[in-house]
Amino acid sequence: MAEERTESKTTILIVDDSEINRDVLKEIFKDDYTILEADNGKAAIDMVVKSRAFLAAILLDINMPEMDGFAVLTEIGKVKLLDKIPVIMITSDTSAETERRCYEQGVADVICKPFEPLIVKQKVSRSIELILSKRHLEEQITSQTKLLRAQYQQLQKQQEILKKNNALIVEKICTIVEFRNLESGYHLRRIHDFVSILGRYIMNMYPEYGLTQYQVDVMADASAMHDIGKITVPDTILLKPGRLTRDEFEVMKSHTTRGCDIIRMLSDIQDKDYFEYSYDICRHHHEKYDGNGYPDGLKGEDISIAAQLTGLADVYDALISERVYKAAYSMDKAFGMIVNGECGVFNPKLINCFRQAKLEMNNAFLKTKMKEKEELKALHGEDDDYDDD
Known part of the structure; x- marks a missing residue:
């Protein structure tokens, strides 16, 4: 029963070789705390080891036989208890040097002899409250950290699900466009690669745009939707081998706004x-930096960097790919046409990135074209006389 009574109250350990000093301190704290005593340093260490689970504070004299207060502090520090149990040093030495040494070794406070009961009581009470507050705060932080970690993991799972859903949507869109026009399907895959490459260069060369790798990845995925509106364009216009009339070109231009209508219908299932x-x-991948694009006539930085990236990627792929209305230009020829402004005005910063990314983009194009040939060969069969040239 005695042990239960000791643990049920806040307990302090008084360590002093003077019985008179211990009695004075016991008298001060008897109504508020359970008191443990030790008359030397070694006994104090044994007491701390046995009672550490329920000790609220230690009042420790400096000058003692066998092991002085500083030696006891060192031992307590070794088992990392100074952050859990406040130690209040007792000393008759009022020098600044002694006080400094006490605080350097991690004590919570210093009490000078002879004792002033109110000051002693206040210092011990404050030290205990600070430790308890710190412990409570640490527990709250630990609890909140666990909660935030669990929430973060849940958000990560949800983000992965959304990412898979978005990838599935893009894949289905590509399938729809491929069903309508086989070349466009491969075109979408190349645009994704081009935007990803150019976006990385913009991110690294022009930090003022504030792009992150996550944003670049999302832009690249979203770029596959740029021509979705073309599924509303009649075959007679979409697949026309010759030059479009003015009216036909107006219908073709409408793929930007019609595509937005389709994307809006997908908003509930998209991140x-x-x-x-x-x-x-x-809507904006056909806008031009000088304001001569469509459908809104946006100019300069009013055009988002995502739309600018996709616009340049779209033009470059159109030039180096064969279309029903034209043969493919060489990569060098197409590069020169864009850089020299023959295909409309582009952001000078984007053109600079295009210069730096040329080789990487061309390699990505060749890799996709090789995959395209493999897929077409598989579609027509190994033994067929199919020739894609």
């Missing part, structure tokens, strides 16, 4: 970032 990038890219 917010993917939806916003998809919508913006679809």
Whole structure:
């Protein structure tokens, strides 16, 4: 029963070789704390080891036989108890040097002899309250950290699900466009690669755009939606081998706004970032830096960097790919046409990135073309006389 009574109250350990000093301190704290005593340093260490689970504070004299207070402090520090149990040093030495040494070794406070009961009581009480507050705060932080970690993990899972959903949407869109026009399907895959490459260069060369790798990845995925509106364009216009009439070109231009209507219908199943990038890219990838694009005539930096990236990627792929209305230009020829402004005005910063990314983009194009040939060969069969040239 005695042990239960000791643990049920706040307990302090008084360590002093003077019985008179211990009695004075016991008298001060008897109504508020359970008191443990030790008359030398070694006994104090044994007491701390046995009672550490329920000790609220230690009042420790400096000058003692066998092991002085500083030696006891060192031992307590070795088992990392100074952050858990406040130690209040007792000393008759009022020098600044002694006080400094006490605080350097991690004590919570210093009490000078002879004792002033109110000051002693206040210092011990404050030291205990500070430790308890710190412990409570640490527990709260630990609890909140666990909760935040669990929430973060849940958000990561949700983000992965959304990412898979978005990837599935893009894949289905590509399938739809491929069904309509086989070349466009491969075109979408190349645009994704081009935007990803150019976006990385913009991110590294022009930090003022504030792009992150996550944003670049989302832009690249969303770029596959840029031509979704073309599924509403009649075959007679979409697949026309010759030059479009003025009226036909107006219908073709409408794929930007019609595509936005389709993307808007997908908003409930798309992640917010993917939806916003998809919508913006679809509507504005034909805008020009000098304001001569469509459908809104945006100019300069009023055009989002996502739409600018997709616009340049779209033009470059159109030039180096064969279309029903033209043969493919060489990569060098197409590069020169864009850099020299023959295909409209582009952001000078983007052109600079295009110069740096040329080789990487061309390698990505060749890799996709090789995959395209393999897929077409598999589609027509190994033994057929199919020739894709």
